Amino acid sequence: MSTDDPRGRFVERMGGALTSAGMARLPARIFAALLADEDGRMTAAEIAATLEVSPAAVSGAVRYLDGMGVVRRERERGSRRDIFVVDDDAWHDAMLHADQIYAPLQAALRKGVEELPADDPAHRRLRLSEEFISFLLSELGAINQRWAVRVKELGL
Numbered sequence: 001m002s003t004d005d006p007r008g009r010f011v012e013r014m015g016g017a018l019t020s021a022g023m024a025r026l027p028a029r030i031f032a033a034l035l036a037d038e039d040g041r042m043t044a045a046e047i048a049a050t051l052e053v054s055p056a057a058v059s060g061a062v063r064y065l066d067g068m069g070v071v072r073r074e075r076e077r078g079s080r081r082d083i084f085v086v087d088d089d090a091w092h093d094a095m096l097h098a099d100q101i102y103a104p105l106q107a108a109l110r111k112g113v114e115e116l117p118a119d120d121p122a123h124r125r126l127r128l129s130e131e132f133i134s135f136l137l138s139e140l141g142a143i144n145q146r147w148a149v150r151v152k153e154l155g156l
Contacts, residue, residue: 007036007037010032010035010036011029011032011033011036011050011051012029012032013032014028014031014032014035014036015028015029015031015032015033016028018031018032024061024064026051026053026057026058026061027061027062027064027065029051030047030051030058030061030062030065030071030084031065031070031071031086031090033047033050033051034047034071034084034085034086035086035090037086040085040086040087040088041074041083041084041085042083042084043076043081043082043083043084044058044059044062044081044082044084047062047084062084065084068094068097068101069093069094069096069097069100070086070090070091070093070094071084071085071086071090072084072085072087073085088156089151092144092147095140095143095144096140096144098136098137098140099137099140102133102136102137105133106130106133106134106137109126109127109129109130109133110130112126113126113127113130
């Protein structure tokens, strides 16, 4: 992707920001490319050509993004080709799936709290971590409602 055009510059800038935030480099670039794409829909071949990577690499990276809930796979009508789609409100959709991401962490923390003695210093850390995730997940419902109001205010 050429950095001579605004979309190319965005993909590299956003891909870099997501990578700095902990996302693997190729999924970050693919997500950014889909966000910047005119209709937010690309085939694996289009993604590969745009980012100058192999179609095989695209497959694993898109599977990762699909698991995060920020990209979904659709079938092109009358074809066996998959189209990868990012919704306009992909961040919101990902947050709605946060419970799926945090549930295994929360379960592991809860088990650790149950198994460690209450006077063990790690017990407090594990309990605070588990309580924070619980708090975060409970707050997401209220955030979702406020976001719906905000979207209406923005007229988007």
